[in-house]
Amino acid sequence: xxxxxxxxxxxxxxxxxxxxxxxxxxxxxxxxxxxxxxxxxxxxxxxxxxxxxxxxxxxxxxxxxxxxxxxxxxxxxxxxxxxxxxxxxxxxxxxxxxxxxxxxxxxxxxxx
Amino acid sequence: xxxxxxxxxxxxxxxxxxxxxxxxxxxxxxxxxxxxxxxxxxxxxxxxxxxxxxxxxxxxxxxxxxxxxxxxxxxxxxxxxxxxxxxxxxxxxxxxxxxxxxxxxxxxxxxxxx
Numbered sequence: 001x002x003x004x005x006x007x008x009x010x011x012x013x014x015x016x017x018x019x020x021x022x023x024x025x026x027x028x029x030x031x032x033x034x035x036x037x038x039x040x041x042x043x044x045x046x047x048x049x050x051x052x053x054x055x056x057x058x059x060x061x062x063x064x065x066x067x068x069x070x071x072x073x074x075x076x077x078x079x080x081x082x083x084x085x086x087x088x089x090x091x092x093x094x095x096x097x098x099x100x101x102x103x104x105x106x107x108x109x110x111x112x
Numbered sequence: 113x114x115x116x117x118x119x120x121x122x123x124x125x126x127x128x129x130x131x132x133x134x135x136x137x138x139x140x141x142x143x144x145x146x147x148x149x150x151x152x153x154x155x156x157x158x159x160x161x162x163x164x165x166x167x168x169x170x171x172x173x174x175x176x177x178x179x180x181x182x183x184x185x186x187x188x189x190x191x192x193x194x195x196x197x198x199x200x201x202x203x204x205x206x207x208x209x210x211x212x213x214x215x216x217x218x219x220x221x222x223x224x225x226x
Contacts (some may be wrong), residue, residue, distance in 0.1 A: 031210060
């Protein structure tokens with residue numbers, strides 16, 4: 001099925017550990033995004049990539065880094081996880097003429 | 113700083129009733145206003161969208177009403193069904209060229225009771 005694939009679906013980290021969230025899309029979209037979803041706060045943009053080779057900070061970039069590995073893949077890295085990064089992370093992609101953002105099914109991350 | 117304010121946070125509506133969710137924005141440069149629907153365990157999916165050159169857009173039981181002067185827009189779900197139970201997010205962006213950054217509201221958890 002065409003769409004956005006995120007891995008892993010669930011992850012528990014200890015404070016200070018690092019990890020990379022993976023995202024891949026097979027729709028040939030140019031733009032990709034990472035959002036975090038927290039209760040009562042909606043979806044907040046962490047980083048985005050308007051096209052292959054470019055990345056820019058969103059609303060809440062502190063504590064995160066991203067890599068646009070190629071047109072298909074956009075990864076999000078937590079270098080030193082903190083409890084405040086406990087959240088559900090969504091990757092999305094979009095393209096001119098596409099029907100809005102296509103979101104992945106999310107990664108639920110708990111930092112203890 | 114919440115650029116898109118959404119209310120209510122939660123809403124319970126009887127089957128067959130009208131569900132209404134409201135959003136207000138501050139940035140007058142916003143010119144694209146989509147609504148996303150999210151079921152538990154899933155990512156949000158585009159439901160319906162409007163541009164400010166029209167005051168209303170209808171798709172089936174879903175209608176967006178837009179008031180440019182008040183900087184407000186709302187989602188109306190007519191004849192609400194249990195299958196409509198989900199979290200709804202309004203959003204706004206500048207442009208809709210496939211690379212715009214969406215600013216989301218805080219979400220409304222809608223429950224339709226039989």
